[in-house]
Amino acid sequence: MTASQQSTFFIHDLCCPTEEQTIRKKLEQLRGIQSLEFNVISHKLVVRHSVPQEEILRTLKDIGLPGYVADTAVRAKKTLSNDFFVAFLISAAFWQFGGIFSFFNAPALLPKILFLISIGYGGIPIAARCFRSLKNRVLDINVLMTIAVLGAVGIQKYGEAAAIVVLYMFSLLLESKSTDKARRALQDLLKFTPPTATVKRNGHEVSIPAEQINVGEIIVIRPGERLPLDGEVVSGSSSVDQAPITGESMPVPKRTGDAVFAGSFNQFGTLDVRVTKIATDSTLARIIHLVEDAQSKKAPMQTFVERFAMYYTPAVFALAILVAAVPPVLFGAGFLDWFYRALVLLVIACPCAFVISTPVSLISAMTNAARHGILLKGGKHLETLAKVRAVAFDKTGTLTRGKPVVTDILSLNGMSPNDILRVAASAELKSEHHLAEALLVKAHESGISVSGAQVEEFTAIAGKGIRATIDGRLYVVGNHQLIEDMGVCSPEVEEILQRLELQGKTVLVLSDERSVLGVIAVADRIRAESAAAVTELHRLGVEKVVLLTGDNEAIASATATELSLDEVKAQLLPQEKLQAIQELKSRHAPVVMVGDGINDAPALAAADVGIAMGRAGSDTALETADVVLMSDNIAKVPYAIALGKRTLRIIKQNIALALLTKLVFLVLGVFGLTSLWLAILADDGATLVVLLNGMRLLRTKA
Numbered sequence: 001m002t003a004s005q006q007s008t009f010f011i012h013d014l015c016c017p018t019e020e021q022t023i024r025k026k027l028e029q030l031r032g033i034q035s036l037e038f039n040v041i042s043h044k045l046v047v048r049h050s051v052p053q054e055e056i057l058r059t060l061k062d063i064g065l066p067g068y069v070a071d072t073a074v075r076a077k078k079t080l081s082n083d084f085f086v087a088f089l090i091s092a093a094f095w096q097f098g099g100i101f102s103f104f105n106a107p108a109l110l111p112k113i114l115f116l117i118s119i120g121y122g123g124i125p126i127a128a129r130c131f132r133s134l135k136n137r138v139l140d141i142n143v144l145m146t147i148a149v150l151g152a153v154g155i156q157k158y159g160e161a162a163a164i165v166v167l168y169m170f171s172l173l174l175e176s177k178s179t180d181k182a183r184r185a186l187q188d189l190l191k192f193t194p195p196t197a198t199v200k201r202n203g204h205e206v207s208i209p210a211e212q213i214n215v216g217e218i219i220v221i222r223p224g225e226r227l228p229l230d231g232e233v234v235s236g237s238s239s240v241d242q243a244p245i246t247g248e249s250m251p252v253p254k255r256t257g258d259a260v261f262a263g264s265f266n267q268f269g270t271l272d273v274r275v276t277k278i279a280t281d282s283t284l285a286r287i288i289h290l291v292e293d294a295q296s297k298k299a300p301m302q303t304f305v306e307r308f309a310m311y312y313t314p315a316v317f318a319l320a321i322l323v324a325a326v327p328p329v330l331f332g333a334g335f336l337d338w339f340y341r342a343l344v345l346l347v348i349a350c351p352c353a354f355v356i357s358t359p360v361s362l363i364s365a366m367t368n369a370a371r372h373g374i375l376l377k378g379g380k381h382l383e384t385l386a387k388v389r390a391v392a393f394d395k396t397g398t399l400t401r402g403k404p405v406v407t408d409i410l411s412l413n414g415m416s417p418n419d420i421l422r423v424a425a426s427a428e429l430k431s432e433h434h435l436a437e438a439l440l441v442k443a444h445e446s447g448i449s450v451s452g453a454q455v456e457e458f459t460a461i462a463g464k465g466i467r468a469t470i471d472g473r474l475y476v477v478g479n480h481q482l483i484e485d486m487g488v489c490s491p492e493v494e495e496i497l498q499r500l501e502l503q504g505k506t507v508l509v510l511s512d513e514r515s516v517l518g519v520i521a522v523a524d525r526i527r528a529e530s531a532a533a534v535t536e537l538h539r540l541g542v543e544k545v546v547l548l549t550g551d552n553e554a555i556a557s558a559t560a561t562e563l564s565l566d567e568v569k570a571q572l573l574p575q576e577k578l579q580a581i582q583e584l585k586s587r588h589a590p591v592v593m594v595g596d597g598i599n600d601a602p603a604l605a606a607a608d609v610g611i612a613m614g615r616a617g618s619d620t621a622l623e624t625a626d627v628v629l630m631s632d633n634i635a636k637v638p639y640a641i642a643l644g645k646r647t648l649r650i651i652k653q654n655i656a657l658a659l660l661t662k663l664v665f666l667v668l669g670v671f672g673l674t675s676l677w678l679a680i681l682a683d684d685g686a687t688l689v690v691l692l693n694g695m696r697l698l699r700t701k702a
Contacts, residue, residue, distance in 0.1 A: 009067035018140035064132030091122025115158035163677035171684035192263035231273035238269035246631035299379035309351035316349035344669035354658035361694035373630040385644030390588035394595035395549035406442035408521035420518035426453035504558025536638035654690035
């Protein structure tokens with residue numbers, strides 16, 4: 001027995017839960033099968049196993065559902081589809097000719113022969129599927145259709161028998177085309193990555209297949225070209241459209257040190273990019289892989305529908321037997337009439353319309369989300385998002401940009417704002433404090449050079465600030481507590497500091513040994529989209545929008561007031577955020593938590609849906625969160641919730657439409673008020689309508 005491995009098989013005839021049940025029952029009898037994951041829409045089976053692949057393939061072939069290792073699937077699928085399509089065309093042609101001759105009152109034998117040829121030619125693939133189902137003791141649509149056709153022939157309803165065959169084959173083709181379109185919508189994202197790349201090797205630029213390029217090599221991306229691989233810019237600057245990955249509508253400036261992603265479009269300048277991931281591990285490839293995996297994680301609604309279908313078909317089949325037998329035997333009614341009604345019920349017993357509508361809707365919605373930079377890790381999260389009652393946000397890096405900037409420079413005792421900034425930034429040159437970068441960036445933007453300053457006797461004062469001698473003069477840069485300790489905080493300074501702190505700003509004070517020279521206020525700016533996102537969440541019916549942050553009360557309250565949040569909890573440690581989520585769930589479940597995917601991990605895990613700011617595809621966020629926002633744009637949170645609501649609404653519409661169609665024709669069939677061909681036309685029509693309705697989710701816009 002071989003070591004444990006994971007294999008993906010493509011099974012062309014895997015199109016409904018009955019095939020899934022058959023495969024599961026047979027494969028689970030093999031020793032060494034550890035897990036099975038089915039994806040009906042993609043016709044894929046993922047197996048964790050220690051038995052040889054050949055034994056799995058042999059078992060699939062024995063039960064009449066041949067599989068192929070994923071890399072040979074496309075070629076096999078095309079051959080099978082062409083054969084079926086040709087059979088349909090021939091069968092439909094003979095059915096049409098039979099109908100034409102019947103209409104013009106040709107001798108009865110001629111249309112009868114044409115109808116029988118239509119039944120025979122088109123019925124071969126259906127009969128083969130029926131034999132497979134009977135062999136595996138499964139009652140599915142192929143068995144129902146075969147019985148209905150044979151029954152119609154038995155009572156000499158040749159035209160209607162041929163209609164069943166042709167319309168059923170037509171419905172299978174439409175269903176296959178529709179589900180293939182839904183599946184390809186996700187795979188089409190791969191078209192954004194070019195197959196070749198220009199790479200620098202041995203001092204020359206050569207064009208080679210992208211999959212042959214290794215991590216660390218330098219590729220050249222010219223204006224108008226798409227990036228074939230993930231990487232980091234090592235030289236050049238440009239504007240890059242990375243919508244396929246992040247869903248951002250506007251191009252993003254890129255310069256040395258910035259990350260770029262496969263599938264992005266380089267607009268202007270030439271970029272030299274160091275490859276950081278091979279082709280199969282690019283962010284775009286991983287998005288597609290994760291979304292495909294998510295399709296196997298069924299939503300509660302999908303599980304309910306499939307469980308219902310397991311009981312529905314046998315129940316209607318039993319009802320058909322009763323309709324055919326009871327009236328003639330007990331009441332002396334005409335057998336042919338009631339037998340015909342029973343055949344109508346067999347056609348209606350097929351559950352395909354409402355079984356297929358749910359997965360098609362879910363894959364359409366998840367593909368749409370991926371196009372907008374929202375990575376959903378399963379259909380169940382869409383269903384939960386549709387019902388969410390509370391959303392909790394982390395502050396830093398989520399509602400805010402996570403990068404403090406200087407907002408105010410106030411001069412005291414005659415020192416100019418530029419001098420205050422120059423001295424403070426010079427003092428922070430040797431500091432590791434997170435606010436140091438804000439001062440240095442502001443100095444650079446203001447054209448103030450700090451590189452020439454002579455900084456001596458630098459001393460860090462733990463938790464309070466720094467002391468340094470700059471150009472021969474002693475300065476202190478610190479917080480409110482530090483100048484209180486030094487005894488230089490006057491009432492005037494106290495009033496300024498309190499006013500700025502109430503605005504949610506962090507205050508740095510520059511002083512010498514005798515007095516305060518200036519005040520610098522630093523704040524983490526709220527994202528431009530935060531306010532609109534909170535407003536939209538309330539419009540969507542979210543009852544509570546809550547802020548959970550480790551920041552102090554003043555900053556947290558200022559943020560909550562500016563964004564009109566319903567609740568705020570400040571100075572929280574990670575464990576306390578977890579407790580806050582649990583408490584919120586007790587009052588307003590389901591609860592969504594939105595954070596950065598790293599320090600908010602406990603809270604994200606505790607929430608009904610954890611949404612991580614993905615930093616354009618960080619490994620941590622991709623692997624741990626239920627939902628990842630690839631562009632770090634929290635406006636995507638209400639979009640995801642709205643998409644979830646629309647998805648659930650469409651699924652309910654589909655189920656209602658399918659069940660109503662079944663119910664109406666069950667009643668009409670029992671009372672003899674419909675015909676075989678009309679019943680199958682209605683059933684196939686319902687299947688097509690729910691497929692198209694579900695696929696509308698592909699076109700949902702922000």
